[in-house]
Amino acid sequence: MTNPSIEAVNLSKTYGSFTALSNLNLKIEGSKCVGFLGPNGAGKTTTLKIFTDLIRQSSGEALINGNNVHTHKKAALASVGTVIETPEIYPSLTPTEALSMIAAIRGIPHSERSKRIEDVIVEVGMQEWAKKRVGKFSKGMKQRICIASALLSDPTIVLLDEPTTGLDPRGMSEVRDIVKSLKKKDRLIFMSSHILSEVADVCDEVAMIDHGKLLVYDTLPNVTAKFAGGANIVEVELIRPIDSSVMERSVAVIQGVVSVEKKDDKNLRIKYGGGGLEIQEKVLSDLVRLNIGVVSYKPASSALEESYLNLIKDTL
């Protein structure tokens, strides 16, 4: 199977004199999770709506796996699962019926349909509600069914538009876990979000957009290294609790480390001097050598936030 890909080629969208999207060129290829960031009105949802044929571009092309979404919608969206805004489901249907409809539209054979629907309902934690009518569901419950619908055909590409918007903290956390679990399979996930910590937590790469123009598209470490200014912070997760004295004696003295902060027994925030990926790599290798049980090492969301603010500020 070829690498999943989505590509915007000179993609523009105008509403009268207002330009929502201006010559967007962006190619994302391979199994990864890409966060799509930008302020309100930047063009994120417009882009995702063009990629799902909910709106038409004014010029340019939106391609999914090489297929033009507008002219060859069925081919383009055959292997794509989407949740755009907060969709509503026909209120008299149950989740099982609504998902059966989508399964039938997508051509999932009868023999597999029930099992597949059951699986995705379990995946989004809605098994108790599978036979109840959707009309009475909360926004969060409907959002889960929509996520289930996006996963139904086991897509290679998942497009999510602010999937946690409107959810309570627990719902947000659960949806984040679902998105993380999506990464376990070979999928391209393209997710717009306002929540930078969410993107830092879930995504491998980020694309930032403002005033309809792409500002940057790169890996998360590269973006934070290039644009976070002095605030180079990484978050480190440990498999076992670390003693404060070990932290002071061993971690704080690593060359390049400016300060170490203990978020809790198993999580550290390390601020390092200078910049760039080289110093990040050196700090990581020194931490591993300390044998303190490093299981995760990633740029802090605050670094992404600073990158974001620096980039967006430049376009104001």
Place this chain on the structure above:
Amino acid sequence: MSAAGHKVPGSIAQVGVVMRYSFLDYLRSRRFVILLVITFIIGGLLTGVVGYYRPAGFLGSPLSFLSGWWGLSVTLITVLSGIFFGGDAISGEFQNKTGYFTLPNPIRRSSVYVGKWLSAFTASSIILFIFTAITLANAFYYFPGMSIPWQFGESLLFAWFYLVGVLGFTFFFSSLFKSSSYSILITAILFLFAFNLIDTIVSAFAQVEPWFSITYGSQIIGNILTTPYPDHITKVAAGFGPRAGAAATFTSYNVTIPEGLAIIGIYFLVTAALGLILFERKEFN
């Protein structure tokens, strides 16, 4: 072909899927129950009034009974069904955001449009046939052992065809607006008041045949129950005093059957096509 190797069905098969599930939604909806109640109220009122007053015009023959009963009420039932099931069929996809669930899938908008039209047609047909059953039950009560006049069969087919036209029209307005209440309100005003008013004004005062009006075309539903079929043009002199006859002449038009069928058919073809084009072009902003 999807990621899991599933072949996406053809558009006609997808029409069937949309029809099946939106029909299920209609069937369980409050509006279906409300329309059912309205149908029974109209049927019940007619049963009560005819039973109590026993009007001679109704009870002369099975055909006159059906003409009075059915001819008066079936177009209202048909129009109400069209408004209830078609009025927001497409605008609801935008306003209620159900389109965000269905359309970002490998399915053409035309399949959704046609599927929803067919489900609205099926749900409306159920209402129409329930009213037919109420009508015939009353007819058999007053005329035991009667054979159903062939004109009634034709009238039922005309009513069913009128339903096709009404739904084409309501789907057009439903595609025109993104607000469900606008589309329902405008179709209701047009069918319940505006068209009838225009028909009367144009024919009686301007003395022009209202061939452009779908409600004029729908006259075939009631006219076929009249024997002989009414003249196409009737002129009535009206006025007061000794020179009454010369004061004014009012013209009334009765649509012919081919003309009525053509009007309804053209209404359906034009409005359904326009509605589809609008839906294809409309954006989910």
